[in-house]
Amino acid sequence: xxxxxxxxxxxxxxxxxxxxxxxxxxxxxxxxxxxxxxxxxxxxxxxxxxxxxxxxxxxxxxxxxxxxxxxxxxxxxxxxxxxxxxxxxxxxxxxxxxxxxxxxxxxxxxxxxxxxxxxxxxxxxxxxxxxxxxxxxxxxxxxxxxxxxxxxxxxxxxxxxxxxxxxxxxxxxxxxxxxxxxxxxxxxxxxxxxxxxxxxxxxxxxxxxxxxxxxxxxxxxxxxxxxxxxxxxxxxxxxxxxxxxxxxxxxxxxx
Amino acid sequence: xxxxxxxxxxxxxxxxxxxxxxxxxxxxxxxxxxxxxxxxxxxxxxxxxxxxxxxxxxxxxxxxxxxxxxxxxxxxxxxxxxxxxxxxxxxxxxxxxxxxxxxxxxxxxxxxxxxxxxxxxxxxxxxxxxxxxxxxxxxxxxxxxxxxxxxxxxxxxxxxxxxxxxxxxxxxxxxxxxxxxxxxxxxxxxxxxxxxxxxxxxxxxxxxxxxxxxxxxxxxxxxxxxxxxxxxxxxxxxxxxxxxxxxxxxxxxxx
DNA sequence: CGCCAGGTTGAAAATTGTCAACACGTGTGG
DNA sequence: CCACACGTGTTGACAATTTTCAACCTGGCG
Numbered sequence: 001x002x003x004x005x006x007x008x009x010x011x012x013x014x015x016x017x018x019x020x021x022x023x024x025x026x027x028x029x030x031x032x033x034x035x036x037x038x039x040x041x042x043x044x045x046x047x048x049x050x051x052x053x054x055x056x057x058x059x060x061x062x063x064x065x066x067x068x069x070x071x072x073x074x075x076x077x078x079x080x081x082x083x084x085x086x087x088x089x090x091x092x093x094x095x096x097x098x099x100x101x102x103x104x105x106x107x108x109x110x111x112x113x114x115x116x117x118x119x120x121x122x123x124x125x126x127x128x129x130x131x132x133x134x135x136x137x138x139x140x141x142x143x144x145x146x147x148x149x150x151x152x153x154x155x156x157x158x159x160x161x162x163x164x165x166x167x168x169x170x171x172x173x174x175x176x177x178x179x180x181x182x183x184x185x186x187x188x189x190x191x192x193x194x195x196x197x198x199x200x201x202x203x204x205x206x207x208x209x210x211x212x213x214x215x216x217x218x219x220x221x222x223x224x225x226x227x228x229x230x231x232x233x234x235x236x237x238x239x240x241x242x243x244x245x246x247x248x249x250x251x252x253x254x255x
Numbered sequence: 256x257x258x259x260x261x262x263x264x265x266x267x268x269x270x271x272x273x274x275x276x277x278x279x280x281x282x283x284x285x286x287x288x289x290x291x292x293x294x295x296x297x298x299x300x301x302x303x304x305x306x307x308x309x310x311x312x313x314x315x316x317x318x319x320x321x322x323x324x325x326x327x328x329x330x331x332x333x334x335x336x337x338x339x340x341x342x343x344x345x346x347x348x349x350x351x352x353x354x355x356x357x358x359x360x361x362x363x364x365x366x367x368x369x370x371x372x373x374x375x376x377x378x379x380x381x382x383x384x385x386x387x388x389x390x391x392x393x394x395x396x397x398x399x400x401x402x403x404x405x406x407x408x409x410x411x412x413x414x415x416x417x418x419x420x421x422x423x424x425x426x427x428x429x430x431x432x433x434x435x436x437x438x439x440x441x442x443x444x445x446x447x448x449x450x451x452x453x454x455x456x457x458x459x460x461x462x463x464x465x466x467x468x469x470x471x472x473x474x475x476x477x478x479x480x481x482x483x484x485x486x487x488x489x490x491x492x493x494x495x496x497x498x499x500x501x502x503x504x505x506x507x508x509x510x
Numbered sequence: 511c512g513c514c515a516g517g518t519t520g521a522a523a524a525t526t527g528t529c530a531a532c533a534c535g536t537g538t539g540g
Numbered sequence: 541c542c543a544c545a546c547g548t549g550t551t552g553a554c555a556a557t558t559t560t561c562a563a564c565c566t567g568g569c570g
Contacts, residue, residue, distance in 0.1 A: 403525075404526075445527090446526070446527050446528075448528080448529095449525085449527070
């Protein structure tokens, strides 16, 4: 059932895919594996690693330092692509681990290449998705470089809320969230203890509550203001002056 | 003179380009503009902005927060590509300013698209370059999130040294560097004052000196150790099991 | 029941930021 | 030629943020 996949749902925000393209997509997703939480999906320095589609569950990508510190780069949720660009190169520069049990499709690099060549509009949609990931990475860098602890926390949770909303996994004022305070700390460049304190302060100030695996926004507007959150970077749909950049301009199936 | 361009020199690390491909490249670079330092090259929120090749000089990309803080995302040097991926989307999410006087080519999005379609191996080389930028962004996030001030500083300067070495702008133990301490602070998420102090400490410890527009490494090995610097992420040349991923496998000009 | 991962809290220390002053070189206008 | 402004670098004193260490709590689960 293509139409129900979170992945298709996300790509559809960018272009309406044709039946043929949906087929190509379906073929990629045909093999699925179910993983327990804590499963390693790809490794730093690994060669010829596979690209992933995360169908269900949560994961995170991260980078490990020699001394054991780790920096989480991104939290991945249903419908996210992981490691597509880097799968084309010799070695991956990051690792990925599941947070909950998860369902994924793993795709070999040659397969990635063939798909991109055969379905150019699909390639464009995937490029769009990858591009959005990079926009999030940039915003993440701004978080860690130029925002204080509460701004970071607010920003991250608002971003997750936005992303989960798109795939129908958020209510207007909150979402289920399996992240531990350790995860938050490793993503935001803070210590667990400090994350804990800041969460408490936000709860006391009536901004939001993070408890029992749920995030609830008590004062969404206040939070957005605090974080300086502007969801623009998540939503850069459409091409600049080019309807269909990667397929021949006379392609009859376009639009 | 193709062979002398820093840009071609960099791409050549990845694939040896054919005469025809070098021609395509030359055509992109044919129009050049010389800019004074402090010139704005693209703007946050701008629509349909151009992709850039920086032929000479230094620039930086950054993101501005509503309250005036800024986070520098990347320093750009001769031979770097700027904003290629985002030029295909409706709006740019970052801004770019020159640090020194600079020579650039500006390329309209349609032109980017056409070039990528017409010269697939060129497209692959450009993808490789863009991909390397993202690896640097990741490393930058690790810097700011999980390294302390001196580690960050050391890591950034070692990375610049490596990159400048590739295009012949570094000696074994140092390089000319037009960055002010303000630039360093805005890139590393530190205050200027702190950057100053840390630089002094490093000078006193006999690690490196940054003075009069020059970086000099007194103890390169010590610095690398301090920073946990592993240049691997700058050097992921070659494709994973695929010689020439974006052109037909039977292309006679390949390899 | 007891273990264990995750969460919470306090006290003290380390890192980093802020403010304010001053040094130094360069270029400009009087 | 001098005076001055300006951008950049430097330093000290002090304050804020964040970390570290250590203890303790809580709930789920074998």
